[in-house]
Amino acid sequence: MKKCVLLLVFLLVANCFSAQNTIVISKRALKVYVIDANADTLKVFRCACGKNYGNKRRVGDSRTPEGVFKVASIENSKYWRYKGRANVYGPYFIRLNTPGWRGIGIHGTNAPSTIGRRCTKGCVRLKNSDINQLVKYVDVGTEVRVLKDKK
Numbered sequence: 001m002k003k004c005v006l007l008l009v010f011l012l013v014a015n016c017f018s019a020q021n022t023i024v025i026s027k028r029a030l031k032v033y034v035i036d037a038n039a040d041t042l043k044v045f046r047c048a049c050g051k052n053y054g055n056k057r058r059v060g061d062s063r064t065p066e067g068v069f070k071v072a073s074i075e076n077s078k079y080w081r082y083k084g085r086a087n088v089y090g091p092y093f094i095r096l097n098t099p100g101w102r103g104i105g106i107h108g109t110n111a112p113s114t115i116g117r118r119c120t121k122g123c124v125r126l127k128n129s130d131i132n133q134l135v136k137y138v139d140v141g142t143e144v145r146v147l148k149d150k151k
Contacts, residue, residue: 020142021137022034023071028149030047030117031046043133045130046115047115047124048115048117068146069144071140074135077089080093090126090128090131092107094106094138108130112128
């Protein structure tokens with residue numbers, strides 16, 4: 001019993017000091033990078049982002065917010081619907097805490113041909129196979145940096 005308690009305490013303390021990965025989103029390159037605590041790139045995914053250039057200014061402007069955010073939740077979105085269409089968000093929706101904006105996240109898609117384009121209403125879109133990989137590298141609280149684009 002003592003060994004179990006000591007192991008649990010050790011794991012809790014170790015978890016408090018372990019560094020998380022960081023997600024960096026380049027709207028210029030249309031790429032999502034997973035960076036570890038040593039600044040090593042673990043994964044790179046092609047993405048789609050907001051149709052319009054620049055930082056988000058208002059609801060409906062089709063811009064992806066720029067700045068440093070945190071993952072608020074990781075949600076199963078397989079059965080979500082948008083305007084009557086099923087599976088629009090792919091298998092996962094990584095919801096970001098973006099002060100001033102609601103519903104911004106990183107998610108999959110039912111239109112993989114859109115990846116590598118500027119075509120979203122503000123979210124960051126990945127292929128479903130890529131979002132399935134990305135969720136393995138993030139937790140609630142993971143830092144997400146969305147870099148400024150060129151315009």
